[in-house]
Amino acid sequence: MPDRPKKNCVEQEVICDLQNICTEFGDNIVHHNLNLKVSRGDIIALVGRSGCGKTTLLRHIIGLTKPISGKVLLFGENMHAMERVAQRRLMQRFGVLFQQGALFSALSVFDNIAFPLRELKQFDESVIHQLVMHKLALVELEPRDAKLLPAEISGGMVKRVGLARALALEPELLVLDEPTAGLDPDRSHNFIDLVTQLKKSLGLTVIFVTHDMDTLVSLAERVAVLEDKHIIADCALHELINSSHPFVINFFQSIRSRLEGL
Numbered sequence: 413m414p415d416r417p418k419k420n421c422v423e424q425e426v427i428c429d430l431q432n433i434c435t436e437f438g439d440n441i442v443h444h445n446l447n448l449k450v451s452r453g454d455i456i457a458l459v460g461r462s463g464c465g466k467t468t469l470l471r472h473i474i475g476l477t478k479p480i481s482g483k484v485l486l487f488g489e490n491m492h493a494m495e496r497v498a499q500r501r502l503m504q505r506f507g508v509l510f511q512q513g514a515l516f517s518a519l520s521v522f523d524n525i526a527f528p529l530r531e532l533k534q535f536d537e538s539v540i541h542q543l544v545m546h547k548l549a550l551v552e553l554e555p556r557d558a559k560l561l562p563a564e565i566s567g568g569m570v571k572r573v574g575l576a577r578a579l580a581l582e583p584e585l586l587v588l589d590e591p592t593a594g595l596d597p598d599r600s601h602n603f604i605d606l607v608t609q610l611k612k613s614l615g616l617t618v619i620f621v622t623h624d625m626d627t628l629v630s631l632a633e634r635v636a637v638l639e640d641k642h643i644i645a646d647c648a649l650h651e652l653i654n655s656s657h658p659f660v661i662n663f664f665q666s667i668r669s670r671l672e673g674l
């Protein structure tokens with residue numbers, strides 16, 4: 413695995429710091445002065461209506477896109493202002509599962525998961541084989557699935573291969589966009605268990621987007637609600653019950669009774 417800086421013992425080390433983010437696509441203003449901090453060990457859900465800018469925000473966090481103004485600090489560093497080598501080193505510290513899986517269509521399941529490991533040029537093929545097969549088992553895929561192409565596997569399997577790839581480098585931070593969408597209830601449940609276990613064993617920090625209330629209730633320790641171009645609530649899940657914001661009341665109506673029991 414890549415060398416990592418020594419873990420900082422300071423509690424509440426901020427891993428991701430979004431400061432006054434503004435994003436516009438032409439006359440479509442998506443984020444306006446949005447602020448959000450994520451600390452080491454947080455499992456935070458980013459929720460909000462479709463098209464409110466959740467995926468775009470995740471893309472800013474991982475350095476794929478840049479806001480028109482504001483600052484994105486990841487592990488205390490501004491990826492957009494870094495040299496390419498330093499940027500690549502930083503990219504080894506997080507894993508990403510994209511909303512649509514985003515596998516390389518011409519590569520097999522095995523080669524997709526192996527991709528970030530091979531990029532590092534640190535491991536020989538026998539080690540890569542071991543690591544890939546381990547990750548494959550972790551996400552409940554069979555060894556025989558390794559040789560299949562993305563077009564030959566189901567939507568739920570695409571998600572799990574994407575997760576295996578995101579975990580390949582044993583990242584400190586996992587960024588997941590709709591991780592359980594398209595999974596059957598059993599797999600969805602197992603996925604939640606897996607992330608919870610990884611959090612315990614690896615001290616993982618997780619930022620995830622979901623529309624799925626079961627995933628939200630089971631996984632999120634904190635919820636950030638994106639509405640009207642900024643974060644309107646950022647608190648523990650059960651504290652949302654106190655929100656008087658119409659959007660929150662409406663959005664969480666379906667789980668209100670479950671929240672009352674928390």
Ligand SMILES: Nc1ncnc2c1ncn2[C@@H]1O[C@H](COP(=O)(O)OP(=O)(O)OP(=O)(O)O)[C@@H](O)[C@H]1O
Binds near residue numbers: 440460467468
């Ligand atoms: N590359 C782009 N060019 C132009 N507009 C974009 C681009 N990417 C996103 N948008 C717009 O930004 C807004 C937010 O999109 P985004 O994908 O972040 O929403 P979302 O909250 O993830 O929605 P969903 O829950 O449906 O996945 C939308 O209006 C979308 O059309």
Ligand SMILES: [Mg+2]
Binds near residue numbers: 466467468
């Ligand atoms: Mg999205």
